[in-house]
Amino acid sequence: MNKYTTFSKVQNNALTEPMFFGNPVNVARYDQQKFEIFEKLIEKQLSFFWRPEEVDVSRDRVDFQDLPEHEQHIFISNLKYQTLLDSIQGRSPNVALLPLVSLPELETWIETWSFSETIHSRSYTHIIRNLFTNPSEVFDDIVSNEEILKRADDIAGYYDDLITATQFYQLHGEGEYTHADGRVEQITQREIKRKLFLCMNSVNALEAIRFYVSFACSFAFAERDLLEGNAKIIKLIARDEALHLNATQHIINLWRDGVDDPEMAEIAKECEQEAIDIFMRAAQQEKEWAEYLFKDGSMIGLNKDILCQYVEYIANVRMQAIGFKAPFDTKSNPIPWINNWLVSDNVQVAPQESEISSYLVGQINADLDADDLEDFEL
Amino acid sequence: MAKMVINGVSFTAESSRTLLENLEHQGIQTEYQCRDGHCGACQCQLNSGSVQYRKAPLAYVRQGQVLTCCAIATSDVDLTIAEAKLPLKLTG
Numbered sequence: 263m264n265k266y267t268t269f270s271k272v273q274n275n276a277l278t279e280p281m282f283f284g285n286p287v288n289v290a291r292y293d294q295q296k297f298e299i300f301e302k303l304i305e306k307q308l309s310f311f312w313r314p315e316e317v318d319v320s321r322d323r324v325d326f327q328d329l330p331e332h333e334q335h336i337f338i339s340n341l342k343y344q345t346l347l348d349s350i351q352g353r354s355p356n357v358a359l360l361p362l363v364s365l366p367e368l369e370t371w372i373e374t375w376s377f378s379e380t381i382h383s384r385s386y387t388h389i390i391r392n393l394f395t396n397p398s399e400v401f402d403d404i405v406s407n408e409e410i411l412k413r414a415d416d417i418a419g420y421y422d423d424l425i426t427a428t429q430f431y432q433l434h435g436e437g438e439y440t441h442a443d444g445r446v447e448q449i450t451q452r453e454i455k456r457k458l459f460l461c462m463n464s465v466n467a468l469e470a471i472r473f474y475v476s477f478a479c480s481f482a483f484a485e486r487d488l489l490e491g492n493a494k495i496i497k498l499i500a501r502d503e504a505l506h507l508n509a510t511q512h513i514i515n516l517w518r519d520g521v522d523d524p525e526m527a528e529i530a531k532e533c534e535q536e537a538i539d540i541f542m543r544a545a546q547q548e549k550e551w552a553e554y555l556f557k558d559g560s561m562i563g564l565n566k567d568i569l570c571q572y573v574e575y576i577a578n579v580r581m582q583a584i585g586f587k588a589p590f591d592t593k594s595n596p597i598p599w600i601n602n603w604l605v606s607d608n609v610q611v612a613p614q615e616s617e618i619s620s621y622l623v624g625q626i627n628a629d630l631d632a633d634d635l636e637d638f639e640l
Numbered sequence: 641m642a643k644m645v646i647n648g649v650s651f652t653a654e655s656s657r658t659l660l661e662n663l664e665h666q667g668i669q670t671e672y673q674c675r676d677g678h679c680g681a682c683q684c685q686l687n688s689g690s691v692q693y694r695k696a697p698l699a700y701v702r703q704g705q706v707l708t709c710c711a712i713a714t715s716d717v718d719l720t721i722a723e724a725k726l727p728l729k730l731t732g
Contacts, residue, residue, distance in 0.1 A: 299698065299700075302698055303698065306678065306698065501674070504673065504674050504678055504679040505678060505698075507679070508678050508679065508680065508698055508699055508700070511680065511699075511700050512700050515700045515702075579671065579681060583680055583683065583700070585702075593722065593723045594669075594723050594725060595671060595723075598669065601671075601672055601673055604673040604674065604679070604681075605672075605673070605674060605675050606673075606674035606675060606676040606678070606679075
């Protein structure tokens with residue numbers, strides 16, 4: 263069964279399906295889950311809901327105009343890169359993963375995840391509209407700036423490869439696919455699983471390393487009390503990204519540990535080096551990006567070398583989180599102040615505001631102990 | 641009160657505090673981010689001892705590993721945190 267259907271009439275038990283490549287999801291039910299983590303992530307993500315308009319960025323314009331030119335370059339290039347990342351993430355998980363998913367909780371997580379990325383995209387517009395009279399000059403450069411495009415290719419490539427193969431497979435089944443350039447590729451289900459594994463690693467590297475390098479730049483300005491509205495928004499984005507990262511780490515770990523699809527466990531082993539290479543390439547590209555950011559000069563608190571050390575440091579932490587060895591020597595965090603910006607709960611606001619993650623609207627405690635009914639008599 | 645050992649150096653831990661809070665109380669710098677159990681940045685090796693979580697962590701915690709930001713020691717615990725920076729008062 264390889265054709266996608268929006269409502270499969272196969273009476274299937276989602277508790278016995280693999281995460282991907284099983285029966286398509288039919289009934290969207292969340293009372294039971296094969297992997298409870300995705301349901302919890304959905305709840306957490308919903309409790310994090312925020313809108314960019316809640317954050318006042320009006321002071322940022324003055325701060326931005328007062329920055330020396332090379333710092334303006336750092337700030338705006340960073341913002342362009344963040345816009346690119348979220349443009350990709352706001353659609354790709356849906357397009358690439360939804361046709362393959364087999365668990366209702368994972369399907370909804372993917373949609374929730376992608377939706378939150380669209381909020382991030384909207385907030386970049388909110389920021390850029392405030393800084394520039396003509397936002398088009400910033401947005402238009404994203405698709406023509408070579409430094410940005412270099413990395414876009416690498417990120418989008420894995421998604422596109424998976425999407426094309428899936429589309430072919432779901433229309434024609436296994437067979438030979440002739441690419442536009444004449445290259446012939448053998449499409450099998452196992453091959454698509456391999457593409458999915460590599461794609462998930464590429465997404466993981468994006469969320470684990472690439473995003474954090476950009477966060478470091480945004481927060482470095484705010485550490486100097488500059489562009490604080492922007493940093494407030496990035497702080498909310500970072501909080502969401504930690505969840506997205508958690509999810510991709512879970513998916514990869516579930517495959518690797520063999521608790522999901524046994525074939526995916528084999529593929530994870532087979533493609534281990536390729537997955538490591540994806541991370542190493544992402545780290546290398548981020549270092550090159552750091553070079554581009556600081557080409558005209560450093561800023562107080564952050565320069566090319568420090569940012570490169572941070573790339574190595576964060577790559578070590580993230581690679582260990584999915585069971586790889588730490589590839590770099592950098593042992594300690596060169597910018598420990600970033601952690602203050604990444605703490606999930608220290609946003610001091612009234613609890614009814616959406617920013618406190620522990621405040622879940624409509625949450626009830628359903629735990630009942632026999633002792634609670636001790637004094638109860640009929 | 642329980643004994644906490646980190647990279648072979650021991651101190652007394654307060655049972656009302658999380659492992660991370662205890663580490664910070666001793667001036668030990670370790671990695672953390674969300675302090676909410678979902679980012680997994682504070683994950684480290686639990687060599688011996690038992691812990692309880694204040695709330696179930698969302699991060700993927702491997703066998704023999706522990707999240708310091710939301711775990712409380714329920715016995716003496718021995719941790720390995722490779723990148724930890726210990727203050728002179730503990731290392732001598």
